[in-house]
Amino acid sequence: MAAKIFIDGEHGTTGLQIRTRMAGRRDVELLSIPEAERRNAAMREDLLNSADIAILCLPDDASKEAVSMLAGNNNVRIIDTSTAYRVAPDWAYGFAELDKGQAEKIRSARHVSNPGCYPTGAVSLLRPLRNARLLPDGYPVSVNAVSGYTGGGKQLIGQMEDASREDALSANNFLYGLTLKHKHVPEMKTHGLLDRAPLFSPSVGRFAQGMIVQVPLFLEDLQDGATVEKIHATLVEHYAGQDIVSVVSLDESAKLPRVDAEELVNTDRMKLFVFGTPGGAHVNLVALLDNLGKGASGAAVQNMDLMLSA
Numbered sequence: 001m002a003a004k005i006f007i008d009g010e011h012g013t014t015g016l017q018i019r020t021r022m023a024g025r026r027d028v029e030l031l032s033i034p035e036a037e038r039r040n041a042a043m044r045e046d047l048l049n050s051a052d053i054a055i056l057c058l059p060d061d062a063s064k065e066a067v068s069m070l071a072g073n074n075n076v077r078i079i080d081t082s083t084a085y086r087v088a089p090d091w092a093y094g095f096a097e098l099d100k101g102q103a104e105k106i107r108s109a110r111h112v113s114n115p116g117c118y119p120t121g122a123v124s125l126l127r128p129l130r131n132a133r134l135l136p137d138g139y140p141v142s143v144n145a146v147s148g149y150t151g152g153g154k155q156l157i158g159q160m161e162d163a164s165r166e167d168a169l170s171a172n173n174f175l176y177g178l179t180l181k182h183k184h185v186p187e188m189k190t191h192g193l194l195d196r197a198p199l200f201s202p203s204v205g206r207f208a209q210g211m212i213v214q215v216p217l218f219l220e221d222l223q224d225g226a227t228v229e230k231i232h233a234t235l236v237e238h239y240a241g242q243d244i245v246s247v248v249s250l251d252e253s254a255k256l257p258r259v260d261a262e263e264l265v266n267t268d269r270m271k272l273f274v275f276g277t278p279g280g281a282h283v284n285l286v287a288l289l290d291n292l293g294k295g296a297s298g299a300a301v302q303n304m305d306l307m308l309s310a
């Protein structure tokens with residue numbers, strides 16, 4: 001029998017892309033709410049409680065409301081794409097490649113928090129280095145990133161695409177999160193296994209989808225003996241056998257004149273690069289993904305598939 005899936009927020013940016021990814025599948029039956037009724041609490045509650053898996057594609061407050069609508073119903077499993085539960089200890093973190101065993105945790109979990117787009121990149125680079133102790137306690141980690149403007153959902157899409165709006169944005173590239181208190185910092189710290197909060201500086205470019213996340217490191221402040229080659233080998237070993245996350249070879253990276261933020265648009269893949277010169281003092285770790293692919297909707301479908309395979 002097909003599993004019943006309800007996407008709460010199916011008419012939003014992340015929800016729509018999940019729906020598109022499920023089109024034509026026979027193993028899932030989508031329960032749908034008409035767009036005009038998307039905020040009808042009674043209808044949402046009914047659909048949420050009729051699902052086998054509810055995928056929440058809502059702002060944090062609405063996600064928490066949806067979870068409360070399911071309180072006491074042990075038959076419905078939840079994937080939440082918001083920030084609300086990403087560091088909650090009783091939710092499985094939905095980054096299947098996090099560690100050996102994470103995919104199994106997701107497979108059997110009732111509550112799965114889908115990672116944030118920027119943390120997907122940052123955690124994928126940092127966690128293997130912390131596990132291998134290459135990145136020592138106390139290291140001051142910086143994360144610099146650029147996102148396509150769909151990362152800001154319907155609101156930012158409207159501001160970037162409709163010049164007639166009063167709140168239209170004309171910038172082609174802007175920094176934001178200037179207070180350095182972005183909602184993704186706790187998630188990067190927790191799942192990156194960092195003992196200090198990273199300094200996170202995000203930006204947006206005038207392209208719809210795509211993302212680059214950079215973590216620059218000073219080799220002399222890492223564990224003794226840390227080199228470009230050793231860092232690369234650590235990432236290669238961590239992601240061996242994975243098909244969604246791949247580590248680009250040092251040879252290939254060394255030949256690249258540039259990295260295009262849109263290269264992986266409309267895919268669910270993520271590429272990791274280690275840039276630097278052998279014998280040099282610095283290394284720049286880079287994650288390349290689609291903010292709506294591995295950064296959101298693609299990861300949600302990957303998690304749903306794991307849960308359906310339980």
Ligand SMILES: NC(=O)C1=CN([C@@H]2O[C@H](COP(=O)(O)OP(=O)(O)OC[C@H]3O[C@@H](n4cnc5c(N)ncnc54)[C@H](OP(=O)(O)O)[C@@H]3O)[C@@H](O)[C@H]2O)C=CC1
Nearest residue numbers: 009011012013014039057058062081082150151153154296
């Ligand atoms: N966009 C991205 O790249 C990523 C987004 N996410 C997360 O996904 C979630 C959704 O984001 P996104 O799709 O971008 O946002 P959008 O604003 O594009 O979509 C949100 C949808 O939720 C609906 N909604 C808002 N409040 C309520 C409510 N109280 N009850 C029912 N429906 C409601 C909105 O309806 P209305 O049109 O009426 O406002 C809209 O359809 C967020 O938590 C975000 O953090 C995660 C990773 C990346």
Ligand SMILES: CC(=O)N[C@@H](CCC(=O)OP(=O)(O)O)C(=O)O
Nearest residue numbers: 081082116117118147151152204
């Ligand atoms: C460009 C932009 O505005 N991006 C969002 C992050 C994306 C998002 O809201 O979703 P996740 O938290 O689930 O990744 C922001 O910085 O708030």
